[in-house]
Amino acid sequence: MTQRVSIVIGGASGIGLATVRRLHADGETVVIADRNEEGARKYAAELGAEALPVEVTDEASVSALITTVSERHGGIDTVVDCAGISRPGALTDLAAEDWRATVDVCLTGAFLVVKHAAPALRPGGSIVLIASLNATQPGVAMGAYCAAKAGVAMLTEVAALELGPRGIRVNAISPGFVPTPLTEGAALVPGLVEDFVANTPLGRAGSPEDIAAAVAFVASPAAGWMTGSNIALDGGAHTQRYPDVLQHIAALAEG
Numbered sequence: 001m002t003q004r005v006s007i008v009i010g011g012a013s014g015i016g017l018a019t020v021r022r023l024h025a026d027g028e029t030v031v032i033a034d035r036n037e038e039g040a041r042k043y044a045a046e047l048g049a050e051a052l053p054v055e056v057t058d059e060a061s062v063s064a065l066i067t068t069v070s071e072r073h074g075g076i077d078t079v080v081d082c083a084g085i086s087r088p089g090a091l092t093d094l095a096a097e098d099w100r101a102t103v104d105v106c107l108t109g110a111f112l113v114v115k116h117a118a119p120a121l122r123p124g125g126s127i128v129l130i131a132s133l134n135a136t137q138p139g140v141a142m143g144a145y146c147a148a149k150a151g152v153a154m155l156t157e158v159a160a161l162e163l164g165p166r167g168i169r170v171n172a173i174s175p176g177f178v179p180t181p182l183t184e185g186a187a188l189v190p191g192l193v194e195d196f197v198a199n200t201p202l203g204r205a206g207s208p209e210d211i212a213a214a215v216a217f218v219a220s221p222a223a224g225w226m227t228g229s230n231i232a233l234d235g236g237a238h239t240q241r242y243p244d245v246l247q248h249i250a251a252l253a254e255g
């Protein structure tokens with residue numbers, strides 16, 4: 001059997017790093033690609049994996065990553081895009097620059113990954129995008145992130161439609177709240193995580209490993225008939241409501 005080759009973009013932290021560890025444990029050759037080169041190199045050294053730099057908003061950078069891995073390993077089976085940022089702010093206060101940065105990394109980055117990964121994938125290969133609970137559930141002060149992630153969910157469907165005839169599968173995973181460096185700021189707002197958990201039927205936040213397990217399944221041949229799906233992975237939080245971060249901050253200010 002040919003050794004499976006995976007690239008995890010945004011693999012130097014949080015959900016991406018857990019995905020790297022999971023795919024590595026499953027016996028795959030894993031390339032950690034991140035704009036945080038130092039972090040990528042550190043975890044690659046720890047695992048005996050490979051690290052490459054990538055800036056997901058830069059088309060030449062994404063293209064170079066895919067070409068390098070393809071040439072080095074003779075093919076790619078899976079590309080997972082975990083690169084993401086969040087710049088919170090109410091729509092009437094949000095700087096256009098913060099809107100653009102969020103959409104650029106979360107949505108345009110995902111488009112560039114699909115565009116350049118798809119032609120390089122081996123038959124049966126797949127792309128996994130990380131959308132969010134916020135692709136379908138609105139959150140106060142999260143307009144840029146929600147809009148970008150809703151875009152990722154639809155991008156997943158169009159990509160599945162276009163690439164299915166070539167035997168390429170494209171799916172998204174939509175996590176609820178997962179403690180990672182991305183959510184460190186939110187976790188500092190008293191009561192916010194508790195509010196999320198109170199609105200989560202399974203009664204806890206997620207772990208990066210919860211998400212990595214789903215990514216590993218979706219990318220594997222066991223999910224060979226799955227494409228264009230956006231999997232809610234949120235302890236059931238999509239059945240309820242998202243915490244109002246501004247209300248929590250106001251309560252904090254009132255003491």
Ligand SMILES: NC(=O)c1ccc[n+]([C@@H]2O[C@H](COP(=O)([O-])OP(=O)(O)OC[C@H]3O[C@@H](n4cnc5c(N)ncnc54)[C@H](O)[C@@H]3O)[C@@H](O)[C@H]2O)c1
Nearest residue numbers: 010013014015035055056083084132175177178180181182
């Ligand atoms: N943590 C959560 O609660 C949560 C919930 C839903 C969705 N998500 C999504 O999951 C994905 C992973 O998030 P995380 O929580 O692990 O965050 P994280 O901050 O821990 O990791 C994100 C990684 O992406 C890299 N990155 C960011 N911008 C990049 C760019 N322009 N080019 C290349 N690399 C870049 C960072 O260096 C970092 O290593 C993101 O798309 C995020 O939006 C996270």
